[in-house]
Amino acid sequence: MDQELKKPGKADRTRAAILAAAQQLFAGQGYELTTVRDIAAIADIDPAMVIRYFGSKDELFARAAVFNLKLPDLSKAERSEIGETLVRHFLSLWEGENANGAMPILLRSAASNKTAANKLREIFMGQVLPALTHAGGRSGAAERAGLVSSQLLGLALCRYVLKLPPVVGLSQDMIIREVGRTIQRYATGEQ
Amino acid sequence: MDQELKKPGKADRTRAAILAAAQQLFAGQGYELTTVRDIAAIADIDPAMVIRYFGSKDELFARAAVFNLKLPDLSKAERSEIGETLVRHFLSLWEGENANGAMPILLRSAASNKTAANKLREIFMGQVLPALTHAGGRSGAAERAGLVSSQLLGLALCRYVLKLPPVVGLSQDMIIREVGRTIQRYATGEQ
DNA sequence: TGCATTTGTCAACACTTGTTGACATTATGC
DNA sequence: GCATAATGTCAACAAGTGTTGACAAATGCA
Numbered sequence: 318m319d320q321e322l323k324k325p326g327k328a329d330r331t332r333a334a335i336l337a338a339a340q341q342l343f344a345g346q347g348y349e350l351t352t353v354r355d356i357a358a359i360a361d362i363d364p365a366m367v368i369r370y371f372g373s374k375d376e377l378f379a380r381a382a383v384f385n386l387k388l389p390d391l392s393k394a395e396r397s398e399i400g401e402t403l404v405r406h407f408l409s410l411w412e413g414e415n416a417n418g419a420m421p422i423l424l425r426s427a428a429s430n431k432t433a434a435n436k437l438r439e440i441f442m443g444q445v446l447p448a449l450t451h452a453g454g455r456s457g458a459a460e461r462a463g464l465v466s467s468q469l470l471g472l473a474l475c476r477y478v479l480k481l482p483p484v485v486g487l488s489q490d491m492i493i494r495e496v497g498r499t500i501q502r503y504a505t506g507e508q
Numbered sequence: 509m510d511q512e513l514k515k516p517g518k519a520d521r522t523r524a525a526i527l528a529a530a531q532q533l534f535a536g537q538g539y540e541l542t543t544v545r546d547i548a549a550i551a552d553i554d555p556a557m558v559i560r561y562f563g564s565k566d567e568l569f570a571r572a573a574v575f576n577l578k579l580p581d582l583s584k585a586e587r588s589e590i591g592e593t594l595v596r597h598f599l600s601l602w603e604g605e606n607a608n609g610a611m612p613i614l615l616r617s618a619a620s621n622k623t624a625a626n627k628l629r630e631i632f633m634g635q636v637l638p639a640l641t642h643a644g645g646r647s648g649a650a651e652r653a654g655l656v657s658s659q660l661l662g663l664a665l666c667r668y669v670l671k672l673p674p675v676v677g678l679s680q681d682m683i684i685r686e687v688g689r690t691i692q693r694y695a696t697g698e699q
Numbered sequence: 700t701g702c703a704t705t706t707g708t709c710a711a712c713a714c715t716t717g718t719t720g721a722c723a724t725t726a727t728g729c
Numbered sequence: 730g731c732a733t734a735a736t737g738t739c740a741a742c743a744a745g746t747g748t749t750g751a752c753a754a755a756t757g758c759a
Contacts, residue, residue, distance in 0.1 A: 326726095326735090326736095327725095327726085327735090327736070328735075328736070331736085331737090346620060347540075347619050347620035349538075349540035349541065349620055350540065350620050352715080352716070352717085353716080353717060353718085354715090354716085354717090362737080363737065363738055363739080364717090364718090365718080365719080365720095365737085365738075365739085366736085366737070366738095367717095368717075368718060368719080369736090369737090373717075373718080374716095374717065374718095424619070425619040425620065426619070427619075427669070427670060428538050428615070428616040428617070428618075428619045428620075428669055429537060429538035429540055429541050429616065429619075429620065434670055437670060438670065438672060438673075441672060442672070442673070442674075446674070459673075459674040459677065460674060460677075460678060460682065462674050463666065463672060463674030463675040463677070463678055464675075464678070464686055464687070466662075466666055466672055466674070466675060467659070467662040467663045467665070467666045467667070467675055467687075468658070468659050468662055468690070469662070470662050470665055470666060470670075471657075471658040471659055471660070471661050471662015471663065471665060471666075472658045472662065474658075474661055474662060474665055475654065475657055475658045475661055475662075476658070478618070478619055479618060479625055479628055479629065479661075481629060481632060481633070481654060481657055482629075482633070482650075483633075483637070483650040483651060483653050483654030483657070484654040484655075484657065484658055486650065486651075486654070487651060487654055487655070491651065495655055495694070496655070496658075498693070499659070499690045499693075502689070502690075503686070517705090517706095518705090518706070518755095518756090519705075519706070522706085522707090543745080543746070543747085544746080544747060544748085545745090545746085545747090553707080554707065554708060554709080555747090555748090556707085556708075556709085556748080556749080556750095557706085557707070557708095558747095559747075559748060559749080560706090560707090564747080564748080565746095565747065565748095
């Protein structure tokens with residue numbers, strides 16, 4: 318289970334506590350408003366430990382904001398179901414059991430933190446764009462990826478960050494159906 | 509032209525300079541990262557004047573972030589052109605001649621500043637939702653407004669804040685055509 | 700001219716920030 | 730047992746924050 322082996326000594330537990338507290342706060346109020354002292358208070362340790370274990374606030378943020386889209390192989394999916402497949406994938410990634418909340422973390426801080434903004438750019442340029450290239454051919458892949466990104470990130474922004482009531486209230490089924498159709502058209506040009 | 513009348517005394521000019529500098533910085537790096545001293549430096553005045561003229565950094569932000577969607581009356585538009593009309597309207601509002609950049613200001617700070625987040629919520633709840641209620645009937649208006657908001661805000665986020673290259677590269681025509689179709693479907697349920 | 704108001708300058712305040720180093724405490728291996 | 734390393738505590742630092750008040754310069758009016 319563990320990656321660095323050894324018994325789960327005391328150090329590892331406080332390390333994990335710090336990371337959990339950091340993720341909670343970064344996701345809730347973004348990078349700038351989250352202080353090392355707040356993180357330490359929630360993790361119930363000394364602020365100095367945060368620095369000792371992670372080097373700096375910046376490095377801690379980088380650790381707290383790692384995540385992978387793990388996009389499914391769209392070339393194997395039914396072509397007519399690419400949209401719904403993608404939306405379903407993102408929804409389960411964002412609010413499924415294994416969701417680690419990294420998306421809100423990035424989205425909340427991307428507006429003012431360059432590390433977060435770059436990470437978001439990398440994710441969508443490096444994963445969404447190639448996936449769509451495979452799915453719909455090379456021509457216009459950039460445009461299609463841009464449109465897809467705008468809809469998916471907009472959904473995440475309204476639902477998890479701004480928490481616009483009408484968007485929060487949307488059922489997963491409705492999102493999959495309606496947004497899925499949009500993504501389908503953007504991705505394939507059909508309809 | 510002026511609203512408070514009187515000759516445009518020296519005070520009004522520095523007031524305007526402060527506001528312009530504030531808008532520039534708020535739009536570029538958000539509320540938290542923008543300091544009163546930075547604003548003063550760009551406006552080429554003393555930091556104390558910023559407070560003297562606007563009371564506090566918070567009040568200055570509130571002044572810098574006022575704007576109105578001025579949504580067209582959708583009930584009078586061709587029903588089949590609601591989507592394109594809306595997208596065209598937002599594009600000209602965001603990057604037309606009279607664009608004041610208030611949208612990036614709000615969007616960039618909304619993630620961490622409650623004033624900005626509330627303002628965004630108010631705008632979309634108070635203007636987009638009613639407009640769609642008129643346009644497509646009362647039933648499901650909230651859901652439709654939510655979907656429309658997610659696409660429009662996502663577009664603004666990717667294009668002006670995150671500056672994702674594929675989204676920045678989209679031509680206005682393409683946006684009007686492609687996103688317009690999405691908005692059309694969300695707003696009317698047609699297609 | 701003189702006076703009063705407006706406009707601007709300067710230094711400092713109280714506070715918070717990330718980060719550091721010296722020291723105490725606890726656990727581990729011999 | 731002891732020595733050594735790991736882990737935690739504490740106080741302080743330098744820098745930067747929004748904001749304030751006392752004072753100087755400029756401007757307009759009589």
